[in-house]
Amino acid sequence: SSGINAEYGLLSDLEKTRTTLNEIAQEHSHLLYLQEKKNNRKWEDDSEAENCKSCSKEFGVSLRRHHCRNCGGIFCDNCSKGRSATPSSKARVRVCGPCFLELNPR
Numbered sequence: 001s002s003g004i005n006a007e008y009g010l011l012s013d014l015e016k017t018r019t020t021l022n023e024i025a026q027e028h029s030h031l032l033y034l035q036e037k038k039n040n041r042k043w044e045d046d047s048e049a050e051n052c053k054s055c056s057k058e059f060g061v062s063l064r065r066h067h068c069r070n071c072g073g074i075f076c077d078n079c080s081k082g083r084s085a086t087p088s089s090k091a092r093v094r095v096c097g098p099c100f101l102e103l104n105p106r
Contacts, residue, residue: 041071049074054097070099 046065051058053073059065065074070086075096082100083092095103 054079
């Protein structure tokens with residue numbers, strides 16, 4: 001009976017370890033993705049953007065382009081309302097929604 005309990009305890013510990021390792025692997029993959037995203041940031045040229053990167057509305061006379069000061073993407077005013085300090089600026093500057101969440105985790 002105590003041998004069965006010990007075996008059950010080991011199996012339970014093994015399953016907890018597997019779950020923890022899977023969680024660590026998922027977090028590692030997410031961190032690699034974020035690092036790659038940061039490494040590939042570039043200031044998008046106005047001529048490259050016909051639409052907002054977030055809502056896809058078409059830019060024109062009444063819908064102006066705004067650069068996110070963190071990722072360099074081009075967004076409409078509504079999709080770049082966030083203001084945040086960035087790695088390159090201590091002042092609060094215009095950032096897109098995803099960058100605002102990245103720079104201001106809850």
